[in-house]
Amino acid sequence: MVMSPEVGRVPVLRDRAAAARHLARICFKTGPPTYTGVELEWTVHETVDPSRPIDAARLRAALGPHSPTTLDPTSPARRLLRGSTTTVEPGGQLEISSPPRASVAALIEATQADMDQVSRLLDAAGLTLGRTGIDPYRRPRPVLDTPRYRAMRRVFDRDGPAGRTMMYSTAGLQVCLDAGQPEQLAARWALVHAVGPPLLAAFATAGRNAGRDTGWASARMVAWWRIDPARTAPVWQPDLVDTDPVAAWTAYVLAAPLLCVRRDDGEWTPPPDVTFADWVDGALPRPPDVDDLEYHLSTLFPPVRPRGYLELRYLDAQPGRDWIQPLAVLEALLSGPDTVAAATAATASVADRWQAAARRGLRDPTLSRAAVDLFDLARTALPRLDLPPALYDEIDQGLRRRRDAAERSQR
Numbered sequence: 314m315v316m317s318p319e320v321g322r323v324p325v326l327r328d329r330a331a332a333a334r335h336l337a338r339i340c341f342k343t344g345p346p347t348y349t350g351v352e353l354e355w356t357v358h359e360t361v362d363p364s365r366p367i368d369a370a371r372l373r374a375a376l377g378p379h380s381p382t383t384l385d386p387t388s389p390a391r392r393l394l395r396g397s398t399t400t401v402e403p404g405g406q407l408e409i410s411s412p413p414r415a416s417v418a419a420l421i422e423a424t425q426a427d428m429d430q431v432s433r434l435l436d437a438a439g440l441t442l443g444r445t446g447i448d449p450y451r452r453p454r455p456v457l458d459t460p461r462y463r464a465m466r467r468v469f470d471r472d473g474p475a476g477r478t479m480m481y482s483t484a485g486l487q488v489c490l491d492a493g494q495p496e497q498l499a500a501r502w503a504l505v506h507a508v509g510p511p512l513l514a515a516f517a518t519a520g521r522n523a524g525r526d527t528g529w530a531s532a533r534m535v536a537w538w539r540i541d542p543a544r545t546a547p548v549w550q551p552d553l554v555d556t557d558p559v560a561a562w563t564a565y566v567l568a569a570p571l572l573c574v575r576r577d578d579g580e581w582t583p584p585p586d587v588t589f590a591d592w593v594d595g596a597l598p599r600p601p602d603v604d605d606l607e608y609h610l611s612t613l614f615p616p617v618r619p620r621g622y623l624e625l626r627y628l629d630a631q632p633g634r635d636w637i638q639p640l641a642v643l644e645a646l647l648s649g650p651d652t653v654a655a656a657t658a659a660t661a662s663v664a665d666r667w668q669a670a671a672r673r674g675l676r677d678p679t680l681s682r683a684a685v686d687l688f689d690l691a692r693t694a695l696p697r698l699d700l701p702p703a704l705y706d707e708i709d710q711g712l713r714r715r716r717d718a719a720e721r722s723q724r
Contacts, residue, residue: 323602329593333563335603342621343495348413349420350489355630356443357407364450367405375438393430395423404481405456417644417698421637446484446519446533446629453481464573464581475539483533484630488643490623502558504653506549507664509616509627511683514670516639518629530674533629544569544613551664562619572612641708645694652694659686675722688716
């Protein structure tokens with residue numbers, strides 16, 4: 314174990330109630346909704362031949378002192394110039410995570426600057442960022458190998474190849490939003506789930522994988538859902554709208570099977586089908602502690618994951634500056650109780666259409682109509698974000714194009 318209760322004095326969880334109390338403390342930190350962050354992830358390719366595999370050494374040389382320690386244990390892991398951290402996923406996907414900012418404009422400006430810095434580093438090494446949510450050229454192939462990634466692969470392999478596709482070939486855009494005041498939490502929690510299917514459909518970029526058309530608008534989301542519904546299905550359900558978010562998340566966490574159990578010997582694969590609740594109940598030789606619980610949380614991948622803030626995980630990676638548009642839509646829809654209520658009403662009939670969104674995208678008429686309504690609401694509320702004129706015009710024009718495309722798909 315990385316930190317035992319004897320050495321590190323980390324509190325041991327002797328019963329499920331103790332685990333529930335810890336989850337309630339850390340997963341929904343309420344307060345005025347002020348900050349927003351983003352995590353941008355891309356596949357990485359050879360500039361000359363994007364179908365060629367790349368290896369860890371090539372990425373390490375390109376990123377230099379910005380390499381994460383999983384890629385180079387001796388790296389200083391320096392932040393990018395505007396504060397973003399870099400990570401490398403098991404298939405060599407590159408991710409930058411921005412510090413949260415109170416201004417949407419400041420977040421966009423700083424994150425784009427860090428994205429541009431990463432692009433320059435890669436360009437100098439003959440590499441380039443991908444433009445879609447799943448690798449359109451290459452089959453799944455590992456680039457990094459750590460105890461965590463080995464355990465994940467072994468567990469996912471029990472149910473087929475989707476786990477390797479998810480680990481080695483997918484790239485997403487994550488938007489991170491404050492949970493809000495206690496009285497706002499349930500409505501914000503419901504909204505960010507309900508708008509997920511139409512926004513997934515509207516911003517789907519993951520139709521082509523490993524040189525072939527997959528037949529899905531977002532094969533990235535399909536790969537996630539096929540690995541294990543107990544850790545990837547939505548926590549919020551439209552038919553359970555009155556469920557307390559903390560209670561729903563607690564039940565989800567405790568019922569999810571273990572993906573990794575950290576050990577000093579480097580073998581982290583857990584026994585099959587042991588849930589965290591089973592572990593608390595004595596299924597493994599030692600009881601879990603709060604560090605084990607928090608690590609377990611990092612192995613759960615629902616479309617919206619509470620991490621103190623709300624981490625929205627359902628968007629495909631976007632090409633170039635297009636990542637700004639879904640960020641602006643979400644910020645605008647959450648800008649006031651009026652837009653929250655209107656967007657919730659607009660998505661009532663599609664809030665559970667995740668599979669249809671991944672399969673058909675905007676070719677699904679109910680999803681395309683909901684997307685049109687959301688884009689109209691977002692454009693109306695866009696002035697509330699206090700954007701500089703040039704950025705406002707860029708976003709407004711982009712959303713108008715998206716809205717028109719959604720409307721055309723209904724014909």
